[in-house]
Amino acid sequence: xIRHTGCAYGKFFENKAAxxxxxxxxxxxxHRRDGYDYEGFxxxxxxxxxxxxxxxxxxxxGPILSKDLKLLGNYRKGGAKGFDASINRxxxxxxxxxxxxxxxxxxxxxxxxxxxxxxxxxxxxLGDEEAKRIYGRExxxxxxxxxxxxxxxxxNAGREQIKRFLG
Numbered sequence: 001x002i003r004h005t006g007c008a009y010g011k012f013f014e015n016k017a018a019x020x021x022x023x024x025x026x027x028x029x030x031h032r033r034d035g036y037d038y039e040g041f042x043x044x045x046x047x048x049x050x051x052x053x054x055x056x057x058x059x060x061x062g063p064i065l066s067k068d069l070k071l072l073g074n075y076r077k078g079g080a081k082g083f084d085a086s087i088n089r090x091x092x093x094x095x096x097x098x099x100x101x102x103x104x105x106x107x108x109x110x111x112x113x114x115x116x117x118x119x120x121x122x123x124x125x126l127g128d129e130e131a132k133r134i135y136g137r138e139x140x141x142x143x144x145x146x147x148x149x150x151x152x153x154x155x156n157a158g159r160e161q162i163k164r165f166l167g
Contacts, residue, residue, distance in 0.1 A: 002100055008125060009098045010091035013165060017098075022126065024149060027142035029094035029122055029134045031166065038095050047093075054086045055095055055121070063099045063120040087119065092167075099125050 001019065002009050008025035011017050020028060033041065038055055041047045057072050058064060066087075070076065075083040090096035101115030123131040143166065150162045157165075 002098070008122065010096065011088050012092060012094065013167075015088055015092070022130070024146065025094070025122070026126070026130070026133045027145050030137065030142040031139050031146060032092070032094045033134070034139045035135065041093070050080070050082055051086045051089055054083070055090055058096055058119050059121055062124050063118045065102060066117045066119060069119055094122055096120070097122055097125050
């Protein structure tokens with residue numbers, strides 16, 4: 001679905017995986033980042049070193065399979081800790097996304113097993129031109145657009161419930 005629709009996929013809401021259309025993702029990223037790129041986010045004390053190092057690995061090597069990302073970051077027994085927590089924080093902040101799922105191949109070239117997540121930065125998923133739109137409006141305006149859209153879909157949810165959901 002990610003490949004065919006171009007939507008964003010990740011653990012954006014309360015550590016639950018969700019698909020978000022490109023247009024809504026741009027507003028969600030703008031709202032969650034509050035006008036920051038990751039460098040500014042980190043320098044102002046909102047990010048941590050582990051997340052920064054993981055995001056840099058994704059920026060340099062993405063899109064990258066989770067197993068390869070874990071190898072590069074030394075996330076293994078006796079190595080770096082906290083991969084899941086870091087990647088989940090980066091997705092919640094809309095700096096990282098799952099860009100695809102890839103299947104391993106057997107010796108005959110047939111797919112097998114579960115798909116392996118492929119991570120990318122939001123900018124890698126969207127492309128340079130579209131990624132610039134993330135900062136194209138004030139974060140408050142993006143938040144209002146999200147509230148309006150979700151309010152139209154979730155008729156039984158109150159505005160305050162939607163606000164809590166969006167974070």
